Amino acid sequence: xxxxxxxxxxxxxxxxxxxxxxxxxxxxxxxxxxxxxxxxxxxxxxxxxxxxxxxxxxxxxxxxxxxxxxxxxxxxxxxxxxxxxxxxxxxxxxxxxxxxxxxxxxxxxxxxxxxxxxxxxxxxxxxxxxxxxxxxxxxxxxxxxxxxxxxxxxxxxxxxxxxxxxxxxxxxxxxxxxxxxxxxxxxxxxxxxxxxxxxxxxxxxx
Amino acid sequence: xxxxxxxxxxxxxxxxxxxxxxxxxxxxxxxxxxxxxxxxxxxxxxxxxxxxxxxxxxxxxxxxxxxxxxxxxxxxxxxxxxxxxxxxxxxxxxxxxxxxxxxxxxxxxxxxxxxxxxxxxxxxxxxxxxxxxxxxxxxxxxxx
Numbered sequence: 001x002x003x004x005x006x007x008x009x010x011x012x013x014x015x016x017x018x019x020x021x022x023x024x025x026x027x028x029x030x031x032x033x034x035x036x037x038x039x040x041x042x043x044x045x046x047x048x049x050x051x052x053x054x055x056x057x058x059x060x061x062x063x064x065x066x067x068x069x070x071x072x073x074x075x076x077x078x079x080x081x082x083x084x085x086x087x088x089x090x091x092x093x094x095x096x097x098x099x100x101x102x103x104x105x106x107x108x109x110x111x112x113x114x115x116x117x118x119x120x121x122x123x124x125x126x127x128x129x130x131x132x133x134x135x136x137x138x139x140x141x142x143x144x145x146x147x148x149x150x151x152x153x154x155x156x157x158x159x160x161x162x163x164x165x166x167x168x169x170x171x172x173x174x175x176x177x178x179x180x181x182x183x184x185x186x187x188x189x190x191x192x193x194x195x196x197x198x199x200x201x202x203x204x205x206x
Numbered sequence: 207x208x209x210x211x212x213x214x215x216x217x218x219x220x221x222x223x224x225x226x227x228x229x230x231x232x233x234x235x236x237x238x239x240x241x242x243x244x245x246x247x248x249x250x251x252x253x254x255x256x257x258x259x260x261x262x263x264x265x266x267x268x269x270x271x272x273x274x275x276x277x278x279x280x281x282x283x284x285x286x287x288x289x290x291x292x293x294x295x296x297x298x299x300x301x302x303x304x305x306x307x308x309x310x311x312x313x314x315x316x317x318x319x320x321x322x323x324x325x326x327x328x329x330x331x332x333x334x335x336x337x338x339x340x341x342x343x344x345x346x347x348x349x350x
Contacts, residue, residue: 025320027294027296027316027317027318028315028316031316050314050315051315054312054315054334055315055317057312057334058312058331058332058334059332061271061273061332061333061334062269062271062273062275062330062332063271064269064270064271065271066271066273067271067272067336101311101312101334104310104311104334104335105311105334105335105336106335106336107336
């Protein structure tokens with residue numbers, strides 16, 4: 001009887017030490033590309049960015065403004081995307097996926113001439129006409145760059161909620177994006193994608 | 207609509223572009239390199255209803271901007287009550303154009319919802335390409 005009590009006590013103590021696995025509200029969180037069971041962590045993972053990007057683009061496409069009046073593609077410039085989380089993340093993990101999905105819809109095209117993702121290539125190419133090295137017929141002409149119609153910007157936010165018993169914590173992420181139209185200044189698309197992750201308070205999220 | 211379908215099939219057989227009238231009223235012209243799919247516009251593979259998440263009123267709609275979307279509702283089955291089991295419902299929507307060609311943009315994403323006892327939820331899943339015209343909704347309840 002005494003032995004049984006010891007075993008039960010030990011088992012209870014060990015069960016207490018067991019870490020609670022992290023569960024995510026992202027339906028793709030447990031999908032693995034490695035052939036091994038997927039790792040789900042408190043941090044933001046590839047599957048989170050993929051899921052949020054696809055959902056965000058879907059929400060944009062539901063807008064009555066997703067098709068450009070008069071036809072053609074909207075020219076979009078990337079604005080600022082704020083990382084307001086405790087993690088050092090490159091927001092391009094999110095925006096690149098959104099840009100790919102939006103471009104594939106055939107309704108949007110992104111510009112490299114203006115905005116946060118502006119490349120010097122466009123402006124520098126105009127300088128080449130002043131050099132004797134280059135064939136004038138092959139250099140970029142002035143007045144050919146297409147101005148953006150829209151700007152996409154947003155932010156990734158995080159909140160941490162700890163249970164009253166200090167055993168569990170929940171990390172709440174918000175992927176908040178908006179698109180503003182140049183002429184009217186109106187915000188024509190919005191998307192707000194939440195992802196929640198729940199796990200042991202003993203696991204550090206950062 | 208039937209007449210347009212016959213005309214489209216005839217036009218394809220003749221090697222000419224076919225025309226389809228979207229619900230928005232705009233004329234869409236497309237060329238099929240295969241015969242037109244004979245499948246209904248919305249097909250459903252429902253494995254969730256038997257597992258307790260009852261699929262209700264699935265329909266294929268056209269949004270005011272001409273994009274297609276699948277709408278459906280999921281209801282927690284009364285027969286499971288008074289259970290405290292939370293159901294993890296997962297679904298995918300695969301889109302094809304009028305010719306039956308797959309629309310791959312956004313195709314790899316599994317979506318989902320959590321259904322608590324007694325709960326009812328409505329979902330809309332929008333196609334990620336303007337050519338998407340037909341959909342296959344696969345819905346199931348995840349065990350883990």
